Amino acid sequence: MSVRAGIIVTGTEVLTARTVDRNGPWLSERLQELGIDVTQLVVVGDRPEEVLSALRWLAAEGADLICTSGGLGPTEDDLTAQVVADFQERPMALDQALEERIWRILEPLMARWPHLEEDAIRQANRKQALVPEGATVLEPVGTAPGLVVPPPASRPGGPTVVVLPGPPRELQAMWRAATETEAFAAAVTGAVRYRSSMLRMFGIPESEIASTLRGARDSGVAVDELEITTCMRRGEIEVVTRSEPGEDAVHDAWLGFVKDRHADTLFSDDFSLIDQIVTDMLDQRGWTIATAESCTAGLLAARLTEHPGSSTRVRGGVVVYDNAAKSALASVDPALIAAHGAVSVEVAEALADGARAALAADVGVGITGIAGPGGGSAEKPVGTVCVTVSGPEGRLTRRVQLPGDRSEVRDRSTTLALHMVRRLLLGEHN
Amino acid sequence: MSVRAGIIVTGTEVLTARTVDRNGPWLSERLQELGIDVTQLVVVGDRPEEVLSALRWLAAEGADLICTSGGLGPTEDDLTAQVVADFQERPMALDQALEERIWRILEPLMARWPHLEEDAIRQANRKQALVPEGATVLEPVGTAPGLVVPPPASRPGGPTVVVLPGPPRELQAMWRAATETEAFAAAVTGAVRYRSSMLRMFGIPESEIASTLRGARDSGVAVDELEITTCMRRGEIEVVTRSEPGEDAVHDAWLGFVKDRHADTLFSDDFSLIDQIVTDMLDQRGWTIATAESCTAGLLAARLTEHPGSSTRVRGGVVVYDNAAKSALASVDPALIAAHGAVSVEVAEALADGARAALAADVGVGITGIAGPGGGSAEKPVGTVCVTVSGPEGRLTRRVQLPGDRSEVRDRSTTLALHMVRRLLLGEHN
Numbered sequence: 001m002s003v004r005a006g007i008i009v010t011g012t013e014v015l016t017a018r019t020v021d022r023n024g025p026w027l028s029e030r031l032q033e034l035g036i037d038v039t040q041l042v043v044v045g046d047r048p049e050e051v052l053s054a055l056r057w058l059a060a061e062g063a064d065l066i067c068t069s070g071g072l073g074p075t076e077d078d079l080t081a082q083v084v085a086d087f088q089e090r091p092m093a094l095d096q097a098l099e100e101r102i103w104r105i106l107e108p109l110m111a112r113w114p115h116l117e118e119d120a121i122r123q124a125n126r127k128q129a130l131v132p133e134g135a136t137v138l139e140p141v142g143t144a145p146g147l148v149v150p151p152p153a154s155r156p157g158g159p160t161v162v163v164l165p166g167p168p169r170e171l172q173a174m175w176r177a178a179t180e181t182e183a184f185a186a187a188v189t190g191a192v193r194y195r196s197s198m199l200r201m202f203g204i205p206e207s208e209i210a211s212t213l214r215g216a217r218d219s220g221v222a223v224d225e226l227e228i229t230t231c232m233r234r235g236e237i238e239v240v241t242r243s244e245p246g247e248d249a250v251h252d253a254w255l256g257f258v259k260d261r262h263a264d265t266l267f268s269d270d271f272s273l274i275d276q277i278v279t280d281m282l283d284q285r286g287w288t289i290a291t292a293e294s295c296t297a298g299l300l301a302a303r304l305t306e307h308p309g310s311s312t313r314v315r316g317g318v319v320v321y322d323n324a325a326k327s328a329l330a331s332v333d334p335a336l337i338a339a340h341g342a343v344s345v346e347v348a349e350a351l352a353d354g355a356r357a358a359l360a361a362d363v364g365v366g367i368t369g370i371a372g373p374g375g376g377s378a379e380k381p382v383g384t385v386c387v388t389v390s391g392p393e394g395r396l397t398r399r400v401q402l403p404g405d406r407s408e409v410r411d412r413s414t415t416l417a418l419h420m421v422r423r424l425l426l427g428e429h430n
Numbered sequence: 431m432s433v434r435a436g437i438i439v440t441g442t443e444v445l446t447a448r449t450v451d452r453n454g455p456w457l458s459e460r461l462q463e464l465g466i467d468v469t470q471l472v473v474v475g476d477r478p479e480e481v482l483s484a485l486r487w488l489a490a491e492g493a494d495l496i497c498t499s500g501g502l503g504p505t506e507d508d509l510t511a512q513v514v515a516d517f518q519e520r521p522m523a524l525d526q527a528l529e530e531r532i533w534r535i536l537e538p539l540m541a542r543w544p545h546l547e548e549d550a551i552r553q554a555n556r557k558q559a560l561v562p563e564g565a566t567v568l569e570p571v572g573t574a575p576g577l578v579v580p581p582p583a584s585r586p587g588g589p590t591v592v593v594l595p596g597p598p599r600e601l602q603a604m605w606r607a608a609t610e611t612e613a614f615a616a617a618v619t620g621a622v623r624y625r626s627s628m629l630r631m632f633g634i635p636e637s638e639i640a641s642t643l644r645g646a647r648d649s650g651v652a653v654d655e656l657e658i659t660t661c662m663r664r665g666e667i668e669v670v671t672r673s674e675p676g677e678d679a680v681h682d683a684w685l686g687f688v689k690d691r692h693a694d695t696l697f698s699d700d701f702s703l704i705d706q707i708v709t710d711m712l713d714q715r716g717w718t719i720a721t722a723e724s725c726t727a728g729l730l731a732a733r734l735t736e737h738p739g740s741s742t743r744v745r746g747g748v749v750v751y752d753n754a755a756k757s758a759l760a761s762v763d764p765a766l767i768a769a770h771g772a773v774s775v776e777v778a779e780a781l782a783d784g785a786r787a788a789l790a791a792d793v794g795v796g797i798t799g800i801a802g803p804g805g806g807s808a809e810k811p812v813g814t815v816c817v818t819v820s821g822p823e824g825r826l827t828r829r830v831q832l833p834g835d836r837s838e839v840r841d842r843s844t845t846l847a848l849h850m851v852r853r854l855l856l857g858e859h860n
Binding site: 011012013015016017018019020021024025026028029032038039040041042043044045046050053054057061074075076077117120124169207210211214229230231233238240291293296297298299300301302304305306307308309310311314315316317318319320321322324325328329358359360371372373374375403404405406407408410 | 441442443445446447448449450451454455456458459462468469470471472473474475476480483484487491504505507547550554599637640641644659660661663668670721723726727728729730731732734735736737738739740741744745746747748749750751752754755758759788789790801802803804805833834835836837838840
């Protein structure tokens with residue numbers, strides 16, 4: 001039996017696209033880890049009737065669990081707790097002990113903003129301490145408590161609703177406590193632990209996988225018993241396969257088929273990302289890395305330092321947006337730029353070598369390209385990017401034509417560079 | 431009368447959080463520009479019954495228009511066109527001219543990937559050329575055509591459905607043609623052109639706006655006639671006000687009240703972003719800028735070059751992740767680091783001065799901080815960031831304590847730095 005969950009993100013700022021929704025995807029990942037199927041993600045405004053309608057729709061769709069985020073703040077339009085109480089037919093009551101605990105959180109904050117009015121704060125405090133009868137309170141991380149609200153007696157099979165605050169940090173910190181409540185456990189009893197696998201490839205079009213799927217079927221692999229989805233992310237192809245217990249043989253046969261057919265472009269079969277793969281390979285050799293970036297202007301350096309602990313392997317880099325900077329910071333010979341242009345394999349090589357030398361690193365990466373929308377020519381259209389990775393044993397250089405707008409070209413250039421570092425570390429040179 | 435629209439994003443990869451949804455927010459912004467209220471955004475998987483259920487729910491919620499994205503590809507699980515045809519009670523028929531036009535797009539692609547099977551491609555091609563009776567075809571940008579499908583005769587007031595492809599570039603390129611169809615125009619007739627305004631502030635907590643709202647009400651400003659929403663984005667507070675025609679006086683009174691009360695922290699009242707404001711101010715003076723980044727490791731340089739044309743003002747920067755790099759590339763005296771630590775106002779100042787000098791720029795920015803999760807101490811906890819902006823007339827330095835995780839600390843540091851550049855350009859110095 002599969003356990004189904006829906007997610008409701010409330011907030012006009014998300015619906016009107018002024019804020020990127022970070023909670024929906026995060027909750028989806030956490031629910032899947034628990035073997036729960038996420039079937040719908042709904043974003044609605046702050047109006048109570050819209051939140052209520054979404055709750056009803058997800059319940060009608062057979063949700064066993066609904067997670068909401070947002071609408072728990074102190075302001076007048078924060079009404080999610082009340083709406084969920086109505087939906088679950090549970091009257092609200094003041095939890096005085098909770099009111100006191102919230103007040104102890106607010107007091108030091110008030111000292112920081114001395115001109116706030118205590119009365120107004122007290123009133124907001126009380127609103128946040130109203131709890132639907134029979135609900136479990138999740139202790140506040142910010143000032144808003146979360147709630148786990150079981151279905152009413154009149155609808156015993158109906159969904160349990162987990163009510164979480166909007167700020168991602170608060171929501172995330174509260175999640176574990178939510179999953180440990182009795183009401184949550186009761187709602188998700190019987191969740192099937194599917195087997196999931198992920199294969200990642202770089203350097204082939206997405207349509208190739210459709211053809212591989214047909215090939216596998218023709219070879220007698222019962223792929224129709226599996227749930228296979230593919231998507232293109234940051235220039236990489238991801239193939240996700242999910243199977244129910246007992247389908248391991250066909251699951252393995254399919255993975256083997258893909259691995260054989262795409263051995264040259266497959267770089268990950270265990271959910272690992274290229275960022276982590278490159279990091280691990282560098283650490284294994286004890287090598288350091290440095291960057292010289294033109295069109296990506298720091299994005300690769302930022303990506304290499306996204307995760308903690310990167311200071312042991314990332315020396316630093318130079319952002320050489322104009323030509324004088326290329327010469328001053330990465331020792332690129334101005335004559336080379338004059339002869340071949342700033343976007344050329346020759347300059348990419350000089351940048352990579354320059355980064356290695358300037359920062360005394362084992363690996364240097366040079367990126368130069370035309371991110372657009374302007375600056376393209378017939379010979380070097382927008383999307384032309386030259387990348388060199390340079391190491392103690394040689395260099396690897398590529399000139400490619402990347403699709404997409406300015407931001408996609410910049411982002412894909414960093415992905416290409418990481419894949420080239422991997423290939424260099426595997427021993428590939430020009 | 432307000433015109434209501436819902437958005438349905440299909441795709442297991444979005445629902446399972448492997449891909450970030452770029453289409454929902456983009457469509458929301460475009461619809462709002464046309465005076466259309468976006469009331470729901472729904473993400474569902476690739477199963478036809480789930481897409482159909484979402485269409486029915488949005489129709490029941492009173493949508494005049496529904497936009498879908500995704501599910502138009504050549505693979506077997508791409509079924510959106512068929513589902514919408516069923517929903518609008520319009521049988522599908524092959525459009526032979528369209529089939530031919532798609533084939534002419536595919537032919538050159540096939541030349542690029544010579545090992546693909548022509549038969550399979552032909553079959554996929556035919557599937558994409560099936561069109562619901564009475565629908566308007568939107569010419570393919572990739573290989574998938576879009577559709578505008580009017581409601582059936584049995585439900586004349588029902589929503590018109592705009593069916594768009596999943597790849598953001600294709601969807602965006604097709605949008606204008608969709609809005610120019612007769613069926614689209616008929617569905618959105620009567621959209622009220624609301625007046626919207628945006629005030630942006632930096633350096634106050636969100637709760638301040640709730641208090642300002644009460645203050646305005648107490649002063650007799652009829653704020654309840656307005657739709658006011660606030661949100662915190664990248665450390666900035668945004669206050670969006672929307673009003674119907676005829677409410678200009680109260681709208682203006684509210685804006686005036688906020689501007690008076692928050693004059694010191696208000697930096698934008700015309701939708702402009704701090705990035706654009708800083709860019710314009712630099713260009714007005716003809717000044718160039720350079721960066722020396724430690725904890726942000728290139729994020730500020732990348733942000734300064736996000737938009738085209740930045741090469742005239744951005745000289746470049748150095749990413750000085752380790753201490754040796756700070757000295758080698760930004761001339762920071764090692765004795766200064768030894769005396770005050772790498773995260774200190776002294777080192778931030780030296781970095782800013784060093785960036786100015788190394789890249790011969792008018793403004794230098796130095797950022798050093800502890801992004802976490804490790805590396806904090808009692809004296810300098812995680813989130814401690816020191817920023818200096820240095821110009822021809824002096825320096826401005828701040829040491830702050832930023833909330834959030836590693837990625838938020840890094841992102842907010844770049845926002846703080848931009849605001850400090852603005853203040854420096856307004857003549858503020860230490």
